[in-house]
Amino acid sequence: MRSAISTAFTRLDFYTGLVTILVGAIGLLDIAYGSWRPGPGLGPHAFPQLAYITLIIAGLAIWVDVIRGKSDEHPENLRAILITGVGLVAIGMGMFWLIGKLGLIVSVAATLIGSSFLLTRDPLRHWPSTIVVPIIATAVIWLLFVQLINIPLPRGLLF
């Protein structure tokens, strides 16, 4: 039992359980000491409180699983996936900002060509997939959003 508990610290799910418990505990503290207004019946805090308590119980159950030897493996390529995620958020917001400045066609084409260059080794040699496909895709997106269903998008200086 003692060795099971000492090895638990090396398991991934020990930390996922810990985060789950912490989120639940912080939420309960917020309800206890934060600026929650009372309301009719149970009040507006009751359902979130139930969810926070559930989170704490779930976190404890994850710990029980860890002590019983059940834990997921450490994720592979974690850094690459997280960098891609943050990169996508940055590119997405950047593209959206560019649409307001340069217009839909230029911004979308630039984003798609840029992304294809990032994802392809020797992108100029693969020009059909890194340049032609993004330009065709931009045309299709423009047709779909602007011409076919007339969706209101921010207008830019160019087109």
Add this chain to the structure above:
Amino acid sequence: MMLEAFVDALHLAFSPEVILYVAIGVFMGVTLGAIPGLSGDMAIAILLPIVFFLEPAAALGLLTGIYKGGMFGGSISAISFGVPGTPGSAATAIDGYQAKLKGYPNKALNTALYSSVIGDTTSDFVLIFLALPLAIVALTFGPVEFFALYAFSLLLISALTKGKVAKGVAMAALGILLAMIGRDPIGGSLRLTFGIPELAGGLALIPVLVGIFAVSELIIQLAKAWMERARRIVDDTKQQAQSLLGDYDASKDKLSFAEFRATMRATWIGTTMGTLIGALPGAGSSLAAFISYGLAQRFSRKPDEFGKGSLEGVAAAEAGNSATSGSTLIPLFAFGIPGSATAALFGAAFILMGMTPGPSLINDHTEVIYALFLILIYANIINLGLSHFLLPLYSKIAMIKSRILLPIVCVLAILGTFAAGNSVIDVWVLLFAGLLGVVLRIYNFPLAPLILGFIVAPGAERALRQSLLIGRGEWTHLLSSPIALGLYAVAAIMIFTFTIVMRERK
């Protein structure tokens, strides 16, 4: 009255525009389902904002087509390359890929297609005949029964998703908390907005759904493409495919009627299990396919051939997978509770079109829902026809490198989300929901309970608070209804039974 609605539904469902959208949807669904890393569900999520701008029947036709096509599409890459295009087709890969290696991929693909269509169509009929009576029963429910129903769904979906009970429960709680952001529906006070005034209206459904489901998967696939892993998988499978071409004799690889008939028992086992399991919240197509596969092997005359390219194995797995498609919509139509990720996406589509999923859905929008029932049936025929003739093309489409399509799908998700709400905040929510989805995926948290929690939380909170107001604050009032007691008991029995079944499966 009912006949009149049916005639109107016939006009809606069989208008050339709707038929065209169904066919486009089927083609898109099969194509995306066939490419590893993309799926029909992802396509539905990405296109959700766009359906807002279509007529309801056309929009539902497009989504239904994608759904049906995606179900079968996943089996194409499973059989052609041994890489399941969707989680539900993982069981199909066991025998399908072995059949391919033994030189009869066409037989396996056709078996998968026919069993998929049989399972899917049967499941649709069950939906059509069960949804209305259940909805009539649900109309008699009060807040106590509805709270029991919401609790029943959350318990089942948390407990059954991939067998990770604790993580499933945590995700359901997180989904509930995300839904609590914004104004309290009863008192009107602000909750969990962290001082951001734009969050006062709460998180919109579309950016949360698309972000959690589609953007998170896109980020992971983009990371893989960046590391050239995806390319290596496709290259390996290409090499394997090419190495087989030398021995391959196309004239011997045609499914005969006798061979088709020999798979019928397995197909019906898959159809029955898939339809039953699909109706349970959270059980999912993957579980249905594996249970069907196991049962078909147990009742087969040639159980030793399973795992070695058995067409019965392909038929059982694919019928089990596809037979969940209609029945998974039963809880949505009858009670307004989505039992699966796909049902949640359909529920979101209904909400976008101004239709509230639940017992009054059929009554309030009879023509559109009847039209959807008709579309569900004839989409299978379109799927059968299109896929039968385009199978060789689809196998080639499955080789398209996902790195070419991923950036385009990302741009579609961002523009579509902005268009649906005309709000920049929605784009922020989409991207951050995507990041949250990535973190949850890589730490193996199931996403379906989170989405169900997010969708049912407002209704569940209303039902709980109303119940306690009626019961003057007594929690025992929640157990005052025999229906509610029955639902809690059934949930407990089902969780117990499925825990044992899953242990056996391991």
